[in-house]
Amino acid sequence: MLLQGNLKEFSLPNVFQLVKMSAKTGALTIDRAGESGKIFFRNGQIYFATAHPGTMPLGERLVKSGNVTSNQLRAALGEQKKKSARGRIGSILLEHGYIDRATLEQSVRDQIEDVTFNFFSWTDGDFTFEADETVTDEDILVEMNVESVIMEGCRRIDEWELIFATLGSLERVPRLRYNDIVEEDGGVKLTPDQWRVVCWVDGRHDINTVLKECGLDRFNGAKVVFDLNRAGLLNVSDSAIEEIGRGRSIAVRGPIDVYNQVFISTLAESNVTEHLRIELIDEREVEVPMVAATYTPNGAAADDQMPAANGGEALVFTAAVSSPEEIWRRFAEQSSAFIVLANANSTDSLKSSVRDLNFVRKLGDLPIVVASYVSMDDDSLDLAAVAKALGLPEQIPVLTCSLRERDSVEAVVKKALELIGD
Numbered sequence: 001m002l003l004q005g006n007l008k009e010f011s012l013p014n015v016f017q018l019v020k021m022s023a024k025t026g027a028l029t030i031d032r033a034g035e036s037g038k039i040f041f042r043n044g045q046i047y048f049a050t051a052h053p054g055t056m057p058l059g060e061r062l063v064k065s066g067n068v069t070s071n072q073l074r075a076a077l078g079e080q081k082k083k084s085a086r087g088r089i090g091s092i093l094l095e096h097g098y099i100d101r102a103t104l105e106q107s108v109r110d111q112i113e114d115v116t117f118n119f120f121s122w123t124d125g126d127f128t129f130e131a132d133e134t135v136t137d138e139d140i141l142v143e144m145n146v147e148s149v150i151m152e153g154c155r156r157i158d159e160w161e162l163i164f165a166t167l168g169s170l171e172r173v174p175r176l177r178y179n180d181i182v183e184e185d186g187g188v189k190l191t192p193d194q195w196r197v198v199c200w201v202d203g204r205h206d207i208n209t210v211l212k213e214c215g216l217d218r219f220n221g222a223k224v225v226f227d228l229n230r231a232g233l234l235n236v237s238d239s240a241i242e243e244i245g246r247g248r249s250i251a252v253r254g255p256i257d258v259y260n261q262v263f264i265s266t267l268a269e270s271n272v273t274e275h276l277r278i279e280l281i282d283e284r285e286v287e288v289p290m291v292a293a294t295y296t297p298n299g300a301a302a303d304d305q306m307p308a309a310n311g312g313e314a315l316v317f318t319a320a321v322s323s324p325e326e327i328w329r330r331f332a333e334q335s336s337a338f339i340v341l342a343n344a345n346s347t348d349s350l351k352s353s354v355r356d357l358n359f360v361r362k363l364g365d366l367p368i369v370v371a372s373y374v375s376m377d378d379d380s381l382d383l384a385a386v387a388k389a390l391g392l393p394e395q396i397p398v399l400t401c402s403l404r405e406r407d408s409v410e411a412v413v414k415k416a417l418e419l420i421g422d
Contacts, residue, residue, distance in 0.1 A: 035285075240292040336367070342386060350390060
């Protein structure tokens with residue numbers, strides 16, 4: 001081990017400079033709770049980088065960028081498995097003419113930049129440099145000058161500030177807009193990356209979700225959204241989930257994500273939005289898929305520009321069931337009530353709902369409403385049987401709910417609002 005320390009005492013650019021000046025070959029390992037990465041150097045130059053979790057495999061990156069098709073990647077992966085030496089995926093794609101070398105090199109360079117520049121935002125974390133450690137099973141195609149990497153990292157930090165000052169948050173929902181300039185110019189010319197973003201903008205998915213679907217990293221993708229916004233071709237509306245905790249917020253939890261989402265879509269189809277919230281746990285970024293809608297008790301969908309804190313509105317939201325308990329605890333602290341969905345086809349199907357109910361009750365002393373639904377019409381338990389199987393105390397009401405009938409779903413939400421009170 002040639003070098004070790006903590007980023008609190010020694011910044012990453014300084015570590016890079018030391019490795020460059022000594023013209024060392026080896027791997028710089030950086031890690032903090034639940035997150036780690038490696039940056040590989042050859043004679044003081046960066047030639048590869050990887051992070052866990054977070055690094056998108058090269059093949060997937062090429063598919064999402066539209067440079068190779070899913071079928072081409074599948075064929076290349078199949079051939080890779082047959083090779084005794086486990087041939088490198090990039091080399092196989094090149095051999096078959098699925099991609100040209102310049103495009104492959106740029107994809108590898110993009111991966112290095114995405115990983116490296118993410119580490120620039122770390123203010124804490126241990127690092128060690130081990131000499132002579134090399135990469136043996138990846139496509140090594142480029143070398144990057146340390147000074148250029150440092151300068152680009154600083155530039156990105158400055159641009160991030162401008163992007164966030166304009167967009168506000170990557171949890172906001174982008175919408176395409178008509179611009180008179182388009183008519184005056186007789187059309188609009190978009191770059192390939194802009195087209196990739198525009199194809200996913202539908203007024204329902206937030207910026208984070210759009211970027212993940214189109215395969216762009218958060219920095220370059222956010223810059224594309226920023227440029228489209230500045231050109232007047234796109235605007236962003238306030239994020240529904242920004243209202244969690246500001247007014248009446250009702251969290252929905254059930255054993256199956258799709259049913260939780262159907263519940264909310266049935267309640268307020270016209271203004272349902274999907275988000276990819278980025279939460280920090282011990283300085284580690286965790287992606288939390290969420291669905292949210294603003295509901296008004298009079299039965300009309302709220303204007304999506306109106307915050308849930310206004311009038312008698314309430315924000316109804318759900319998050320992926322697989323989200324860490326710490327995330328759900330945060331939601332509980334900001335929520336006014338919980339709705340627990342329970343599959344009432346049989347006592348066996350209710351077992352997961354027992355776990356959900358116990359979990360929610362453990363989170364705090366919040367009002368809870370149980371919505372009993374059936375996924376199959378052949379058989380179902382009545383409300384008394386559901387209450388008994390779940391071990392419900394008298395203060396927790398249980399209502400029959402048909403997930404695709406708005407009146408039924410609305411009745412459950414109204415009961416939650418009744419328990420919340422004014």
